[in-house]
Amino acid sequence: MSRVFHRHTREELPSAAKGEGCYIVDTDGKRYLDASGGAAVSCLGHSHPAVQTAIREQLEQISFAHTGFFSNPPMEALADILIDQAPEGLERVYFVSGGSEAMEAAVKMARQYFLEIGQKQRTKLIARRQSYHGNTLGALSLGGNMWRREPFQPILLENAHHIAPCYAYRDKRHDESEEAYGLRAANELEKKILELGSDTVAAFACEPVVGATAGALPAVPGYLKRIREICDQYGVLLIFDEVMCGMGRTGHLFACAEDGVSPDLLCIAKGLGAGYQPIGALLVAGKIFNAIQQGSGFFQHGHTYMGHPLACAAALAVQKVIRDENLLENVQRRGAELRAALEERFGNHHFVGDIRGRGLFIGIELVADRASKQPFDPKLALHNKIKKKAMQEGLICYPGGGTIDGQQGNHILLAPPFIIDETHIAEIVDKLGRVLDSVF
Ligand code: PLP
Secondary structure, eight states, rough: OSSSSSSSTTTOOOOEEEEEEEEEETOOOEEEEETHHHHHOOTTTTHHHHHHHHHHHHHHHHHHHTTTTTOHHHHHHHHHHHHHHHHEEEEEEESSSSSHHHHHHHHHHHHHHHHHHTOOOOOEEEEEESOOSSHHHHHHHHHOOOHGGGGGGSOOTEEEEEEEEHHHHHHHTTOOOOHHHHHHHHHHHHHHHHHOOOOGEEEEEOOOOOOOSSSSSOTTTHHHHHHHHHEEEEEEHEEEEETTTTTTTTSSGGGGGGGGGOEEEEEEEHHHHTTTOOOOEEEEEHHHHHHHTTTTTOSSOOOOOTOOHHHHHHHHHHHHHHHHHHHHHHHHHHHHHHHHHHHHHHHTOEEEEEEETTTTEEEEESBOOOBTOOOOOOGOOOHHHHHHHHHTEEOOOOOEEEEETEEOOOEEEOOOOOOOOOHHHHHHHHHHHHHHHHHH
């Protein structure tokens, strides 16, 4: 009997023994094609020799030195490589250990920024429904997945407010262009800011491409640009959560670069260390760093393992591999191929409503009725059935749901490693076909 408090307390899970490129092998020798990188994490696949070597070499130098006392070489080098490629205006990197920590740090940094510049009345936060920003209390308060929020609602932040997501498949009217819909959706932010009192709002947070709660849902062209304009007009900081969609997943190192929009604070995690070590980061606009440096001089927040040398060495190696092997090109090319193969196989499937995404970040939205886009009854727990069946088939995909008009929507998220080739694509489509055939 396992003594581990697993997240699923009633399920017995296979035990992962080994990683081999795009595959995980369990202790019984069964092979699983990792078509979602777990939850969009393992972007280089498993057991990459360059990353293994980097971790070993760092371990021989030093494995821990508290950041209250020391900087360290891999942390400095990783900050350089990130800032050299970052969207305009982002000048500093604050390291943490994961995505929720990055979001917590973003919210607290936004608050402290306004204290530093003498706008202490800015206390309110706005985010979107159908979003996920992490499981810690601050990040969960921003998130819009009702199922995740519900048990903890009484202890969430009361100053977090929500607007609609940019969800063209569901919310764009038939007589509306994508651009017109994008403006209409973004203008909800302006309405909310005015309703709350424009000088009381500190920050707005969103995922440029929504991951776990909507299934690789990109904003329509122009939406994020209008969001940026509104934030600038009312002095609200813009936080992009690229924990899942960032670090090359969409075919560009930063997803927001495709929209030509820079945030004030940008959160990254999963693909940063590709699962070789736990690491996340917050990229910070120069104006925020300067306000804190020239004000109190100290960001009143921190974690013991921030800037961990082994984590930074691993992430540095991951980022060098992506750059040196031109993997973002592979993400774009294989992403288009995978998307086309999915369209061909499932485009007319009775229960497939939409296939969408960018790069190797692809979502398949499942609906009970294609014409009305009616979600499945949540009691069916479809995502659990899909996950189980996929595991039996030797396929790791990431089925999930968000709340659509109070009902749980369903999708399957695919986020395979950047190194996949055509044989992996064929295997994903083939196995997924068997999963869907058996579930419905
Ligand atoms: N933000 C987004 C967009 C995510 O997808 C996730 C995790 O799935 C998080 C934040 C939280 O990251 P972590 O699980 O590393 O705390």
